[in-house]
Amino acid sequence: ETGVTQSPTHLIKTRGQQVTLRCSSQSGHNTVSWYQQALGQGPQFIFQYYREEENGRGNFPPRFSGLQFPNYSSELNVNALELDDSALYLCASSFLTGEGYTFGSGTRLTVV
Amino acid sequence: GQNIDQPTEMTATEGAIVQINCTYQTSGFNGLFWYQQHAGEAPTFLSYNVLDGLEEKGRFSSFLSRSKGYSYLLLKELQMKDSASYLCAVRDRTDKLIFGTGTRLQVFP
Numbered sequence: 001e002t003g004v005t006q007s008p009t010h011l012i013k014t015r016g017q018q019v020t021l022r023c024s025s026q027s028g029h030n031t032v033s034w035y036q037q038a039l040g041q042g043p044q045f046i047f048q049y050y051r052e053e054e055n056g057r058g059n060f061p062p063r064f065s066g067l068q069f070p071n072y073s074s075e076l077n078v079n080a081l082e083l084d085d086s087a088l089y090l091c092a093s094s095f096l097t098g099e100g101y102t103f104g105s106g107t108r109l110t111v112v
Numbered sequence: 113g114q115n116i117d118q119p120t121e122m123t124a125t126e127g128a129i130v131q132i133n134c135t136y137q138t139s140g141f142n143g144l145f146w147y148q149q150h151a152g153e154a155p156t157f158l159s160y161n162v163l164d165g166l167e168e169k170g171r172f173s174s175f176l177s178r179s180k181g182y183s184y185l186l187l188k189e190l191q192m193k194d195s196a197s198y199l200c201a202v203r204d205r206t207d208k209l210i211f212g213t214g215t216r217l218q219v220f221p
Binding site: 004033035040041042043044045048055056058088090092100101102103104105106108 | 116145147152153154155156157160199201206207208209210211212213214
């Protein structure tokens, strides 16, 4: 098992810019989900991908988009960054309906 | 709406027992998870309950009552390294995880 890896670990962007965050799923997992965690809060569900299709979305605007690739790695894209987008972004991989979600260490995004 | 409630902060003494409660109202229920998260790090899996009752794993136990929408995480023989945030999360009928805000536990010597 290689675990879930995310890149980059830290990122500073300017308001209005676009950002792409990356996630490599744990070997054998077919589902990836993304979460936004503001300081002092629990993670908030952004969306989930299963076999390259989005199969669930939280209460986030369309400027948050994603992709899952055939090797089950994934990207989170955020357009037109706002100051409130500053947060820790977590990726988690799993089997659909499985017991275990394995989280990556996250990407700390700061928008200035 | 979907709602998960847990206390914001708790304190306890090294060697003691602490119980962290979680109540939930969600669109369907496909299991409840507890995660531990140290500051600036990823959540790490502690326990999973899908049926009523108690699940025990070493110093950690988790209890679920689906009829009451209630769970607790029990930590025994507390150690300083147990100081962390503890996240309760429910998988709803669309298989997404809904998290509470987390309970920050501080363990004192």
